[in-house]
Amino acid sequence: MKKRTYIDLSHIIEDGVITHKGLPAPIICDYLSREASRKLYEPGTEFQIGKIEMVTNTGTYIDVPFHRYKDGADLAQTAIDKTAGLEGIVVSVDPTLTAIDESHFQHIDVKGKAVLIHTGWDRYWNTDDYLENHPYLTESAAAYLVSQQPALVGIDSMNIDDTKGKARPAHTLLLGADIVIAEHLCHLDQLTESFLFYAVPPKIKGAGTFPIRAFAEVERK
Numbered sequence: 001m002k003k004r005t006y007i008d009l010s011h012i013i014e015d016g017v018i019t020h021k022g023l024p025a026p027i028i029c030d031y032l033s034r035e036a037s038r039k040l041y042e043p044g045t046e047f048q049i050g051k052i053e054m055v056t057n058t059g060t061y062i063d064v065p066f067h068r069y070k071d072g073a074d075l076a077q078t079a080i081d082k083t084a085g086l087e088g089i090v091v092s093v094d095p096t097l098t099a100i101d102e103s104h105f106q107h108i109d110v111k112g113k114a115v116l117i118h119t120g121w122d123r124y125w126n127t128d129d130y131l132e133n134h135p136y137l138t139e140s141a142a143a144y145l146v147s148q149q150p151a152l153v154g155i156d157s158m159n160i161d162d163t164k165g166k167a168r169p170a171h172t173l174l175l176g177a178d179i180v181i182a183e184h185l186c187h188l189d190q191l192t193e194s195f196l197f198y199a200v201p202p203k204i205k206g207a208g209t210f211p212i213r214a215f216a217e218v219e220r221k
Helices: 034-040 139-148 169-176
Strands: 003-008 027-032 049-053 061-063 086-092 114-118 152-155 180-183 195-198 209-211 215-220
Touching (some): 027 034, 169 180
Parallel strands (some): 114 152, 152 180
Antiparallel strands (some): 003 215, 027 049, 061 180, 195 215
16 A cells, blocks of 8 residues: 655745845744733633734745736636646756756656756755855756746755846746746755655735745655
8 A cells, every 4th residue: 555755845934034135034923922812712712823024935935927927827827736736857966066057857758747956955045155156047948948848847946047147037938938936945855756746825816926835745655
């Protein structure tokens, strides 16, 4: 009998964590504390209601077309099958490599799949090193992937594009082709078997990116 195992591919979002250089950290606090709630309920009954203030690019998140294109599909318009139950494939690259070109994806069948790029950059998460000189997809790599029609492309570094300049060709090409992007993944080294990938966001109108609980589903004997 096969047993389903789930591998968490998401970073923890906590108060003060910095996901992207130049963007504010989330503020996570009580809206209603347990202590304050006691006067609202009978003795022995208490609750906590949290309050979170954050930009949508926080933690591990996905980008959908609206993030880049005004008329692109937003989170509410993105079908569940674009981000859930996708056959996944991990493409591991040399951890010393920064620019990831198309040679890493040629001769791999990626059509309709979630292509997860394992660079090992997640080892620097929540440090200053994470925000600088991170691995990224070249424009030619993004163009090649578009030609092969994956459902989603993810990476375990700070950005799928080179952030040293102002151009964002990977976002432009992938989102322009209705290919979802997942950034700030982690633990991709644990995916050694075939798996299904999940990266489902809330159904929010007018938003093009949002944190996800990304995970892989693996069936083992």
